Structures are given as structure tokens and as C-alpha cells.
Amino acid sequence: MHALAFDIGTTGVKACLFRIQDTVTKLDSETSTYELHILPGGGAEQDPNDWWAAIVELTRLLRRRHPEAMGDLSGITFCAQMQAMVMVDRDGVPVHNAFSYMDQRASAEMKKQVGRGPRIAGVNAVTALRTLRRTGAVAASVKDPVWKYHWLRQHCPEEFQRGYKWLDVKEAVIARMTGKFIMSQDSAFATLLYDIRADRPRFDELTMKLLGVEPRHMPRIINSSDVVGGLLAKPAAELGLPVGTPVYAGGGDASLIGVGAGATALGDTHVYMGTSGWVSTVTDKQTVDIASMIAAIVGADPQRYNYFAELETAGKCLEWVRDHLALDEINVFLEKSDVTESEESIHSSLYDYLSEVIGRAEPGAGGVLFAPWLHGNRSPFEDPLARALFLNISLDTGKTELLRAVVEGVCFHMRWFLETQEKRVSTSSRLRFVGGGALSDVTSQILADVTQRPVDVVDHPQDVGAVGAALLVAVGEGMISGVDQAKDLVKVAASFEPNRANKSVYDRQFTAFKGLHKANKKLFQALNG
Structure with missing residues (x-):
């Protein structure tokens, strides 16, 4: 079987073609770069059209080199930067540039929303404790995506009103490929609105209420190894791939780089140095250190957590x-x-x-x-x-x-x-x-x-993020x-x-x-x- 994995990073995307048999073998790869727009006041944005243009360019290049493998893919899959905020309309078109995980403009919005009184890590203590118990995390950083959501609402109200769904990076690309609006579980958790106590994946209603998020904006949550849908005719023509090629949910870089590194057993630790590092x-348990x-x-494995x-x-x-x-x-x-x-x-x-x-x-x-x-x-x-x-x-x-x-x-x-x-x-x-x-x-x-x-x-x-993404196709x-x-x-x-x-x-x-x-x-x- 063959899998096409897109590793969508901060400054570029890499497309990797893999053959998966007894092991994962990379047949070919290509990279295309794009701009990270650094704006006054701590802004960091990207144009989602740049992601798509790079994906189209690289897919067509690999198709010319490997027509048989690319014409018979078992799946398209993703590893991507996380904690971006991409608000799209009902057609899947972004209403604003994507807010990078690096964006830190929303200090005023965060201060206004978290409220007064005693604080934990800068957040109202009652709000912090209630959300921590329900989501396993606290939106205590100005870079957390919920504050980008509020920045858009405050500074671009018309765009915010046109918004239909809040997506992350790969989910915005998946919406363009399939017409479906989803988040993988790891992306959903990264919003810090994910209910860790529920018996099925869902966003927590109380946390959304406390943090001022409209539930209508949140998409359906699925597993990283699930097929979202088949490739639609228009994007298939742009990419030069067969209509109906399975498109997987994939995972975020923080989830899949460890998988591609082979650091998947309980207690395994990996160190990553890319544009960012971790x-x-x-x-096997939910752990948080708010102060740190x-x-x-x-x-990507719903039975495990990555202490990150x-x-x-x-x-x-x-x-x-x-x-x-x-x-x-x-x-x-x-x-x-x-x-x-x-x-x-x-x-x-x-x-x-x-x-x-x-x-x-x-x-x-x-x-x-x-x-x-x-x-x-x-x-x-x-x-x-x-x-x-x-x-x-x-x-x-x-x-x-x-x-x-x-x-x-x-x-x-x-x-x-x-x-x-x-x-x-x-x-x-x-x-x-x-x-x-x-x-x-x-x-x-x-x-x-x-x-x-x-x-x-x-x-x-x-290439370990792409390897991890390819392994999701093997699971699927x-x-x-x-x-x-x-x-x-x-x-x-x-x-x-x-x-x-x-x-x-x-x-x-x-x-x-x-x-x-x-x-x-x-x-x-x-x-x-």
C-alpha cells in the first residue's frame, strides 16, 4: 500500500510518498516554503491559500515521478502544526488569515475574558479550576487559540460573523479536500475546550460558556486514524489525483512526531528540534503543571497522553x-x-x-x-x-x-x-x-x-512527522x-x-x-x- 503524507509546518510543507509493507519506506519527498507573516503587536499569521498552493505543486510533482503509486493511494494523511485558529465559512473558505500558534496579540482579550479575583497562572481561579477538571488544561497562555478567537471577534467582527467553523491547520486543508468539517481528537484537545471526562469525543459545554465560545463554531471530533471522506472532484483535478481517494484525519505534529520517532511506549521521551522545539x-494519565x-x-493513540x-x-x-x-x-x-x-x-x-x-x-x-x-x-x-x-x-x-x-x-x-x-x-x-x-x-x-x-x-x-502520519493509514x-x-x-x-x-x-x-x-x-x- 502507498500513502501520501503532508507535513504542514510553520514555514513550509513537505510531501512524502511512502510504501508500507513490513516497514515504512519513503519513496520520495519534496518541500515548498511559504511566508509566516509577523505583524505588529505580536501577530503571526499565515495565508491558507499558501498551504494549498504548496500542496498542489508538490502533489503534481510526485505524481509525475511516481504515476502508478500516486494513482493508487490507500490514503492521504497529515501531520501539521497545532493550536492555530482558522475560521472558515460554510464553503470552507477562510474568513481571515490563519492565526499561527505563535500569535500573541490577544493580551487585552484574555484579560477581559478571564475575569477578576484570585488567579491561577493569570486566570481567574474559579474558571481555572473548573476548566482544568473538565478539560485537563487551562487557557493560561495568550498564545492559546481561544484568545485568537476573541481577537478575531473584537477586531474583525464582520469576518467573525461570517465564520461557520473553527478549524486547525490540517482540518482547513481537509475541509478543502472533502467538504467536511472535523477535528481529530488531538486537535480538539489543543483548543483546550475538549471534555476529557466524556465517554465519547466532544467539546465541553461549560468550558465554552466560561470562555465565551459559541458551540456552533466547533466541528465534529473523530479519531486520527479515521477516514474523513473521499477527495472531491475539484480538488482532485487540482492535485492530479483520483476522485474519491481516502483522506484521513491525521494528527498534529506534537502527536505524530513521537509516533514517527518510535517513542510510543509508556515512559518514552523524545526531543524535537524543528522550527520550534519540545x-x-x-x-497513561492526565497530568498538568499550570505554573510551568x-x-x-x-x-494519536486515544489511550495515551503526551506530557508536552x-x-x-x-x-x-x-x-x-x-x-x-x-x-x-x-x-x-x-x-x-x-x-x-x-x-x-x-x-x-x-x-x-x-x-x-x-x-x-x-x-x-x-x-x-x-x-x-x-x-x-x-x-x-x-x-x-x-x-x-x-x-x-x-x-x-x-x-x-x-x-x-x-x-x-x-x-x-x-x-x-x-x-x-x-x-x-x-x-x-x-x-x-x-x-x-x-x-x-x-x-x-x-x-x-x-x-x-x-x-x-x-x-x-x-521526516518523522510524516512517518507518523503514514502509520495512521496503516492503522486505518x-x-x-x-x-x-x-x-x-x-x-x-x-x-x-x-x-x-x-x-x-x-x-x-x-x-x-x-x-x-x-x-x-x-x-x-x-x-x-
Whole structure:
């Protein structure tokens, strides 16, 4: 059987064609990028038409290369960014650009809605406790989608009135493909309106009332491995695929990256470094740490939760380094001359070169610290005004130390997540490391050294979300009984053991790193408030 998986990210979409037999084999893949619109006041939006244009382009390209496989797909499936808010009309057409999970404009709307009186994590205590008991989470972050909903209502009332359903990213694409309005269970949970106590998937009526959400806007909830419907004639013609091709609900990146990483057993922990980053541990119980903004979220396997802590900008920090510290602005790239003229090749080779440069610096980056908060931070502290910074630069500091400090800073934040998660759950002694960051042996070794845990990397770690999505088709087709079997199908390609000699320097740096936000919080407020 063959499956076509779309991994819809913050800055681009990747289309992967898989053959699924005894294992999942990637036959081909292509990527197309699009823009993330950063707006005044903390806005972050995307044009859903950009997602569709990229999907059409990539599907037609793969169809030309693999006409037989693409003409006989067992299913189209998805892995996508989560906690966006896409309001669509009755025809499935967005009434406004999609609000990215990074959007943080709704501070005023949040303050108005949560009410006065004693507070927990910034939310009225009564509201917080009642919603926590019913949904397993609290909408305590200005980036949570319910506040984007209220921002649209307040600032674009005509568009809000035309809105028919509140969808997430992949659900908006599915509506365009099938004409049906649904959310997978993990997407529904991510709205923080999902009733975890019910015997069937549903949104909680009391929580919607407390948070001012109109129930008519919420779609039907289904399993990630369910078929939503067949591909309609118009989108089929655009994509060049057969009418009626099954379209699966798929899952969010926070759900499926762990599946594609093979981290599906109880207690398994994986670390992801893509545009964003996180640490996620599989648990069998609902757990929440409001103070640290960590919650056990519903995953693709409805019998399991993912105890999940997110960093808004992880690989994005490396992209920032590439664009603003490494490209020919400071001539760091001049040693590399054996590349083609294409931008993709230059950037790929540059990342390889950056790994070489980072590897030359001593562990601890000469005492330099980097805080990876380019667009605020959510966990283990919530502060939309926090920003990235370098600390402790001296006359001896060079670009190699600055570059290494960036990678170490992201890894320190991952260690902070592990340390914070350990207060509520047991994380695994070995870590699965995935995402674009895992393509670098240097980054993988730094992560092992910083956390002092062995790190395992799978084949094609940048594609694990799509692999997880493809496995949902295997579940839907009955080839495997559930996503928990993914652990047997995903193999480790490389392992990195922690260097004990680096423990003391990283312990020292990590202790200082954890104090950066507390020491600079008032400055962030003064500069960015």
C-alpha cells in the first residue's frame, strides 16, 4: 500500500510518498516554503491559500515521478502544526488569515475574558479550576487559540460573523479536500475546550460558556486514524489525483512526531528540534503543571497522553544564526566554495559548515550563554515579552563561540524541560532525538552532553512527522492494530553517548542559564511592553 503524507509546518510543507509493507519506506519527498507573516503587536499569521498552493505543486510533482503509486493511494494523511485558529465559512473558505500558534496579540482579550479575583497562572481561579477538571488544561497562555478567537471577534467582527467553523491547520486543508468539517481528537484537545471526562469525543459545554465560545463554531471530533471522506472532484483535478481517494484525519505534529520517532511506549521521551522545539513523554494519565505551562495532551493513540513542554523557537534560532551571523555578512562561508548556485544547496552546505565550526569551539562556548526566546516563551515560564540574548561575551569571544552558544542554549532549554517534567512524570533514560536539528552529529552530541543522557537518532529524523502520519493509514487499513506498534517499525540509525568529562562545565552553564529570565524579566517588560 502507498500513502501520501503532508507535513504542514510553520514555514513550509513537505510531501512524502511512502510504501508500507513490513516497514515504512519513503519513496520520495519534496518541500515548498511559504511566508509566516509577523505583524505588529505580536501577530503571526499565515495565508491558507499558501498551504494549498504548496500542496498542489508538490502533489503534481510526485505524481509525475511516481504515476502508478500516486494513482493508487490507500490514503492521504497529515501531520501539521497545532493550536492555530482558522475560521472558515460554510464553503470552507477562510474568513481571515490563519492565526499561527505563535500569535500573541490577544493580551487585552484574555484579560477581559478571564475575569477578576484570585488567579491561577493569570486566570481567574474559579474558571481555572473548573476548566482544568473538565478539560485537563487551562487557557493560561495568550498564545492559546481561544484568545485568537476573541481577537478575531473584537477586531474583525464582520469576518467573525461570517465564520461557520473553527478549524486547525490540517482540518482547513481537509475541509478543502472533502467538504467536511472535523477535528481529530488531538486537535480538539489543543483548543483546550475538549471534555476529557466524556465517554465519547466532544467539546465541553461549560468550558465554552466560561470562555465565551459559541458551540456552533466547533466541528465534529473523530479519531486520527479515521477516514474523513473521499477527495472531491475539484480538488482532485487540482492535485492530479483520483476522485474519491481516502483522506484521513491525521494528527498534529506534537502527536505524530513521537509516533514517527518510535517513542510510543509508556515512559518514552523524545526531543524535537524543528522550527520550534519540545520535550514530550508518553504517559497513561492526565497530568498538568499550570505554573510551568506543561500538560499531558491527547495524542494519536486515544489511550495515551503526551506530557508536552514547548519552546517557540529552536531550529528557528539556528536559522537566525544562518541568516544574520553566518551568511557572507561576516565571511564565515568563504571557506566553502564547492557548492552550486542554488539557495537550497548553499543553505544545506552552510548548515554542514556551521556544524564544523560549532564543533571547533570548546564545550561551554567560552562561558557565553544564549537564551533562545526569539518570539517570547511559553514553558517552563510564560512570557510573551521575553527575547533572545547573548550573555558573557568577552574580548576572547569569537563567532565559533557565539554559534556554539546558540546550539547549547536550545539544548539547555531542553534539559530544563526534562528537569521540570521529572517533577510529575518519569522521563526515559535514553532520548529519541528528531527534527532537522538531529541531522547534525554535533548537535546530537551536545544534547547528549548537556542532558547527560544517551541520545538515539532515527533514519530521516526530519521526516518523522510524516512517518507518523503514514502509520495512521496503516492503522486505518488494519495492517497494524495501533500506533503503539510504531516502536517496532522505526529503527535507530545512530546513537550518542554523553561525554562525562563535559558534565561539570555544562552543569555550571545550565545553572546560570536558568537564572537568565528572572534576572532580565523587568528589562524585557520595559523594552517590549
